[in-house]
Amino acid sequence: MSAPETLNPRTMSEALTLLAEAPASTAILAGGTDLLVRMRDRRNWPERILHLGRIDELRGVDQGAEEISIGALTSHSDLLRLQEQSGWGALLAQAARQIGSVQIRNRGTIGGNLVNASSAGDLIPALYVLEARLVLCSSQGTRELPVAGFFTGAGKTACRADEILNQVVFSRPAQHEKGLFIKLGQRRAQAISKVMLALWYGEEQGKLVNVRIALGAVASTVVRCPRTEALLTGRRLTSQVISQASRIVQEEVQPISDIRSTAGYRRQMCGVLLVQALEHILAAS
Ligand SMILES: Cc1cc2nc3c(=O)[nH]c(=O)nc-3n(C[C@H](O)[C@H](O)[C@H](O)COP(=O)(O)OP(=O)(O)OC[C@H]3O[C@@H](n4cnc5c(N)ncnc54)[C@H](O)[C@@H]3O)c2cc1C
Structure with missing residues (x-):
């Protein structure tokens, strides 16, 4: 060779x-x-x-009034520096913090995490709940795909061989909206996810609005949970609502068994991670 x-x-x-x-x-x-x-x-x-390492235009976070745009070469360590930002920045920083080690976070990029398309890619659920779009460029032109339309299976994407992922963009969320990311792995550090959950929400007069939930590492691609989102939207959080949401999320996921975990354990953990996230919101409100 x-x-x-x-x-x-x-x-x-x-x-x-x-x-x-x-x-x-x-x-x-x-x-x-x-x-x-x-x-x-x-x-x-x-x-x-x-x-791509010498292409400076591919690196960095551009915070426009309407839209946030992140260059594909932006590293996980760069995303960690967004932790002081409210909402979207804190969510991406929470997910980036969970990736590998310092060395991996310094080298690894948001573009690589997406195009590699592992079902356990830690940034991907966060980008689902931010409803990100991916900008793909080729010598023929530029096109944009919603993140949910980008993945076609485990390790597979709609990115053509002649395309480079240029940017990840999403609409700037409302000031009062926030996100949470929870990862469950075999260990606390240097572990590939067994299950991960990203949750996005706002609160208006004590009720949840704009709820979006994405689960990673439970299926060949990240999945959103529309039934659970609908149940929580417009509701005031109580322990009853939280256990109802935990039950619905377990009904709506179709987990897989693989070397890292069984379908049954994953299903149960989807409920547990959602309870953790909702209890965190309840305690903070
Ligand atoms: C020890 C170790 C621990 C790890 N831990 C984690 C972890 O905890 N969580 C996690 O999510 N991942 C983890 N990873 C995986 C990896 O670090 C991440 O997926 C990382 O984000 C990949 O980014 P990269 O820039 O290194 O990608 P590369 O290796 O450079 O590329 C990955 C793939 O994407 C393609 N690609 C990259 N950029 C572009 C682009 N702009 N346009 C088109 N195609 C592109 C490449 O051709 C390749 O197929 C780990 C890896 C190692 C070795």
Whole structure:
């Protein structure tokens, strides 16, 4: 096996031209924390590597009045610095904090987490509840996909071989809205999720509004929970409402069994994580 040719473009336009020359035999490299593991195990051995690391325009968080835009090369450590932001920033920081170790968070990127498309990718449920859109660029043009339409199966996405994920965007949420992220793994650190939950909500006159719930690592892609969201919307939180929500969420998920956990345990834990999140809101209100 000969060493792949490495390409180091400095602009997106240069990167897209290089990718268009041979998309099928080129692997895109961001932080390398997933790709290099696959190459070490010989599960992936591309002829060419397109390294995005020198493209500064792909890095950083742009906070517009209407929209937040995050460059695909923004690292998990960069997201952790958003923890002082209210709502969306704190949610992304909570999810980023759970990823691997300091070294992995320094190298790993939001773009890599999305395109790698592991069902246990920690940022993905948070981006579901923020109803993010993904901006994909190729030499042919630009298109935008809702995050829920991006994943087509475990490890599979709608990103074509000639496309680069450029940005993750979402509408700036209302000031009073907040999010919570809870991850359950085998250990507290350096563990892949067995189940994770992202919850987004606002409160108006003591009642929950705009409730969005996403569960990760329970199915081949992240799932939203529309029945549980509908049950909670417009309700005042009480211990009765919390146990009702826990029951409904367990009815509506269809978990899988795999090496990390069984379907039955995952189902039960979906209920437990939701109770934890709702009790946290109740205690804070
Ligand atoms: C020890 C260890 C612990 C880990 N722990 C966690 C964890 O706790 N939680 C978690 O979610 N993940 C974890 N990971 C996985 C990994 O760190 C993350 O998924 C990370 O976000 C991947 O980002 P990256 O920039 O390193 O991706 P890369 O490895 O560079 O790329 C991953 C895939 O995405 C493609 N890609 C990357 N960027 C783009 C782009 N802009 N456009 C198109 N395609 C692109 C690549 O071609 C490749 O197929 C861990 C990995 C390791 C090695």
